[in-house]
Amino acid sequence: MDGQEPPQFYTGLVAELYAPLRAAGVPDPEPYAAFITASGEPALELGCGQGDPLLALRARGLDVEGLDASADMLARLRLRAEADGVEVVVHHSTIEAMELRRHYQSIFLTRPTFNLLPDDDTAWHALERIRAHLEPGGTVRIALFAPERTExxxxxxxxxxxxxxxxxxxxxxxxxxxxxxxxxxxxxxxxxxxxxxxxxxxxxxxxxxxWYTQDGFRALAEEAGLRVSEVRAPDGSPAAPEATDVVVWLEPDPTWDQPRAARTGGGAVVAAAMLGLEQVVFGERPKVQVVAEAEADGLDHGDIDLDLDDPAQSRITLAAED
Ligand SMILES: C[S@@+](CC[C@H](N)C(=O)[O-])C[C@H]1O[C@@H](n2cnc3c(N)ncnc32)[C@H](O)[C@@H]1O
CATH class of the missing domain: 2.20.25 (N-terminal domain of TfIIb)
Incomplete structure (x- = not known):
């Protein structure tokens, strides 16, 4: 698990009661299987929780991994996987700070996981991390909704x-x-x-x-280097422009160059996706995180000049490995 404060909702008693009390029922694996078949393997489910639809997709032999911030939810997933004889790889991390070794052709989130990210800044970080884990021709599928008021x-x-x-x-x-x-x-x-x-x-x-408007979500994704390629209603029909209950498909924007997209909301100085930069001020980002990202991106972290008294002055020089 990364060093950031994990979201607390799906832990303890809530993780225990989540499955029997879930209002929306078990998500149908079919649309996700179709998505992976069309977009390619390997795939990654973000917010996989206790394993729906991840375990059903693994049982079909698809190369799909999971990630979740809740150790309690993942513990339940592992028990189910063992009971069903399904082998599965899951990662314990928040989406917004994930640093995985693998890159994926298909990344997806079932409803309501993306809407659990508490603000636009966290959502931008999540989208930036998603882009960093996509293969160049990869696709993302995100279900979004806006809640009704409880009567x-x-x-x-x-x-x-x-x-x-x-x-x-x-x-x-x-x-x-x-x-x-x-x-x-x-x-x-x-x-x-x-x-x-x-x-x-x-x-x-x-x-x-x-929640998001379609235009607001599109703008946030573009800031993180992702282009919306399609928006549909949950039943697959074309989405009305004002609809907030939608499924969105995204692809990496090949023209995106990272430095202009650094987003400073929330006080974090973001050395957003450092590929292509010779020198990066990484400010409040922990050095270990920057180095892990550089390695995952196949970069050699040549010169690291860490200023402990004034971290914002620290510099790291990155070069592509031969
Ligand atoms: C509604 S549950 C869905 C779980 C899964 N699809 C299932 O049905 O078992 C949402 C999941 O997202 C996870 N989650 C919420 N915020 C997260 C974050 N920032 N990073 C990673 N996982 C997160 C929660 O721990 C929870 O397991």
Whole structure:
């Protein structure tokens, strides 16, 4: 796991109750299998959680790996994989800081994972990392949506489930805030579990959804070196221009040159995708991260001049390896 603060929602009791209480049901693997077949292998699912649709895709023999920020979700995925006799490679990292050795032809996120990234700055970092892990001819498929407000009458109403062994569980939306200017809705969800033995556990968690207009998402992707090639409704029909519940396909922009895209929001100085640069000020980015990226991109980190007193003055000289 990278050194950044991981998102906390899908941990502990929520990871335990996620599968039996999920409102949207198990994602159909079919559209993802079709995507990988069309776009190519290897593939990577970001936010693979407990393994839907990743395990079904692996069971079909597709070369697809997973990545997730939650160790608890990945632990459940590994148990399922073992029980089903499916071999799978998964990485523990946030999307926005991922540094994997492999590059991929196909990268995808099921709904609502991209909308869990809390703001545009984090989303830009995620898109930049996605681009850095794509093969030159690769394709990205991202499902996006905008949440409805929870109806007043639904606040306080539990969605229950009883397991075969008599455990009672529920999730209840208890309050909600909506910030339209920043396209953020936070619903506080109460998860409850009463085991057959009568033990009770309760957790309240803020579930944050950050949404996009199609134009806003396109602009953010372009800043990260990705071009939107197609936008469709979830059923595959053409998407209306104002639709926010969409599936977006993206490709790397071959004309993108990285330095102008450095995004400084959130206080982080980003030496965004350093390929092509001779010298990079990496500022607040940890040296180890810059070096790992350089290596992953096949660059030799020749001169490193690390100024511990003033990290923004530090320099790293990169050259293509012979
Ligand atoms: C709604 S769940 C979907 C999981 C999976 N598709 C499934 O059905 O089992 C979203 C997943 O995204 C992960 N996630 C959220 N934010 C993330 C981030 N910034 N980086 C990596 N994973 C993240 C969560 O840990 C969670 O497992």
């Amino acid at each position: 007043r009458g639904a606040l306080g109403t539990a969605r229950p489930h009883i397991t075969d062994d008599g455990a009672e569980m529920s999730v209840t939306p208890v309050s909600e805030t909506r910030d339209v200017a920043n396209r953020v809705q936070i619903t506080t969800l109460r998860y409850e579990l009463r085991t057959a033995e009568g033990d009770v556990r309760v957790e309240e968690r803020p579930w944050l959804i950050h």
